[in-house]
Amino acid sequence: MSDAAIHPSAVVEAGAVLGANVRVGPFCYIGPEVEVGDGTTFGTHCSVTGPTRIGRDNRFIGHCAVGGEPQDKKHRGERVQLEIGDRNTFREYVTLNRGTASGGGITRIGDDNWLLAYTHIAHDCTVGNHCVFSNNATLAGHVTVGDHVILSGFAGVHQFCRIGAHAFIGMGAFVNGDVPPFVMVAQEGYGRPRGINAEGLKRRGFDAERIAMIKRAYRALYVSGTSLDEARVKLVELAEGSEDVRALLAFIESGERPLVR
Incomplete structure (x- = not known):
């Protein structure tokens, strides 16, 4: 916990490893199997349970629930993990679950992503780099998301689907199939292709x-x-x-x- 700044109301359990210049805000909880990289900050009321590994310079703004058990009835307490890369921003009430034993055991989030309020990443998902998830965007379990993907507000992705790099999912669209790279999907019942993400490209x-x-x-x-x-x-x-x-x-x-x- 060298050089970490921990608010007096926060709880950091023995066994947690905090890097240099980590800041833990009021009423946070950091569990015993959590590793946090240098420069990462936690706002108020964040909880981090493990096993979870968090990289450098991430920002958890407030009320985030990180590393919780998978929302899967088959989970029986097996040792499963969450890994988060560097320089991500997680806004209010973001929830990030660990993996499942039957799904590979790990949920992974890459670098330089921006997850806005109330977004949810379920068990065994893999999220690439430079993605933007707008408010209330949700991934069910086992979803794979490539780099530079945008999920608009209230978008939802069915379990086991893949979203290719540079894809754009429109507001309120529900995705129940694989979305190829570069493709835009718009709301119409379940999301349907509506051209390529030319502006983003x-x-x-x-x-x-x-x-x-x-x-x-x-x-x-x-x-x-x-x-x-x-x-x-x-x-x-x-x-x-x-x-x-x-x-x-x-x-x-x-x-x-x-x-x-």
Whole structure:
């Protein structure tokens, strides 16, 4: 606990490991199997139970529940974990659960993510880097989210689904299938594809040629009216000249759940 600043009302159990310049605010609880990296801060009323490992320079604004048991009836107290990377921001009432023994035993969150109020990450999820989850966005168990993904407010993702890199999930959309990289999903009952996330790609430095090729791949997959097998043939052709299309095709080929269509 060297150089950590702990409010007198906070409880830090023996066995917790706090790095340099960690700040623990009023009425927080840090459990005995928790490791916190340098420069991480906890606002008021945060609870962290373990086994949980938290990286450097994370911000937990207040009332966050971190490392809780998985919300899974099959859980019988097995040793399961939560791992959080560096420089993430967790706003008010965010909940982050540990993994399950049957699901790999670990929930992972990467670096530089921004999780707004009331967002929930369930057991065995994997979240990449540079993602934004708006208020009340929710991941059920075993969801995988790539880098630079945006989940708008009140979006929900069904268990075992995958969200590809640079995808955008619109406000209130419910996702019950895999969302390929670059694709936008909008609310209509369950979420349906509505083009590519062109504006987000521009902000991340994708040039017009790359975006045009991704649009061609999207049209082949969703607009052409062909079957998925026929669309795959076209994507294979497009992939010869585009690393982005190759990534999209690899995502499709590696999935176990159906794509959103």
